[in-house]
Amino acid sequence: xxxxxxxxxxxxxxxxxxxxxxxxxxxxxxxxxxxxxxxxxxxxxxxxxxxxxxxxxxxxxxxxxxxxxxxxxxxxxxxxxxxxxxxxxxxxxxxxxxxxxxxxxxxxxxxxxxxxxxxxxxxxxxxxxxxxxxxxxxxxxxxxxxxxxxxxxxxxxxxxxxxxxxxxxxxxxxxxxxxxxxxxxxxxxxxxxxxxxxxxxxxxxxxxxxxxxxxxxxxxx
Numbered sequence: 430x431x432x433x434x435x436x437x438x439x440x441x442x443x444x445x446x447x448x449x450x451x452x453x454x455x456x457x458x459x460x461x462x463x464x465x466x467x468x469x470x471x472x473x474x475x476x477x478x479x480x481x482x483x484x485x486x487x488x489x490x491x492x493x494x495x496x497x498x499x500x501x502x503x504x505x506x507x508x509x510x511x512x513x514x515x516x517x518x519x520x521x522x523x524x525x526x527x528x529x530x531x532x533x534x535x536x537x538x539x540x541x542x543x544x545x546x547x548x549x550x551x552x553x554x555x556x557x558x559x560x561x562x563x564x565x566x567x568x569x570x571x572x573x574x575x576x577x578x579x580x581x582x583x584x585x586x587x588x589x590x591x592x593x594x595x596x597x598x599x600x601x602x603x604x605x606x607x608x609x610x611x612x613x614x615x616x617x618x619x620x621x622x623x624x625x626x627x628x629x630x631x632x633x634x635x636x637x638x639x640x641x642x643x644x645x646x647x648x649x650x
Contacts, residue, residue: 430599430607430608430609430610430645430646430647430648430649431596431607431608431609431610431615431618431619431622431643431644431645432605432606432607432643432644432645432646432649433605433606433607433608433619433622433623433626433641433642433643433644434603434604434605434606434641434642434643435604435626435630435639435640435641435642436639436640436641436642437456437461437462437463437640438576438604438630438639439490439493439572439573439576440452440462440463440489440493441456441630441634441637441638441639442572442575442576442579442630442634442637443493443531443572444456444462444531444636444637445634445635445636445637446534446538446571446572446575446634447528447530447531447533447534447535448530448534448636449528449529449530449531449534450530451527451528451530452528452530452531452637453636453637456637456638457637457638461482462489463482463485463486463489464482464485465527466485466488466489466520466523466524466527467481467482467484467485469523469524469526469527483508483510484505484510484512484520485520487501487504487505487508487510488501488505488517488520488521488524489524491504492521492524493569493572494565494569495563495564495565495566495568495569496565498514498517498518498521499514501517502514502517505517534568535568536568538567538568538571539564539567539568542558542562542567542568542570542571543558543562543564543567545558546558546560548567548570548571548574550571550574550575550578550633551575551578551633551634552578552633554574554578556570556574558570575630575633575634576604576630578633579629579630579632579633579634580601580604580629582629582630582632582633583606583625583626583629583630584598584601584606585629586625586626586628586629587606587608587621587622587625587626590621590622590624590625591608591618591621594610594614594617594618595610595611595614596608596609596610596611596614596618597609600649606622606626607649608622615645616645619643619645622641622643623641623643626639626641627639627640627641
């Protein structure tokens, strides 16, 4: 099994769609956006940033989904992470300050979608908007739709590259693709899958590079 999924996919798509210079430069430099947000929050306190990465990821993705700080805080508590609501708010402020372009884009994106009653992805796919749609869904929709467009293109590119090889796509889940391949060509298939997935989204969102986390295993589990 060649098992692959995108690394920080949504954060990269948001960086590209918003054209936030700081976020784009961060990914070009091969940095981890969640660790960067953590460092801005922790500062010189001496705390280990890696301990807070899971917290930062939950908060950043929650904000990208348009969730409230209270909702994010409850999720963290449910995961057994003892963080106060004030600390969640401090994380949020750090994120807002770091990537102002993202939040300007979010407001503009939601306003445009509401005015036109539609969202059009970069490849031209049209999604109609209901009058009662929430702003949180309006700025999240372009991100999810772009991810879906890129994922489908990746499946096409992988299928084309696997033509003639003893390997095939056997399963997909979220942004994960599982290919079954003969043992002696597994490493070759691994390279083809990673290249296809990265190029698929880079065609649609060329402002930022994409990375794939991939491994070869005897079984998916």
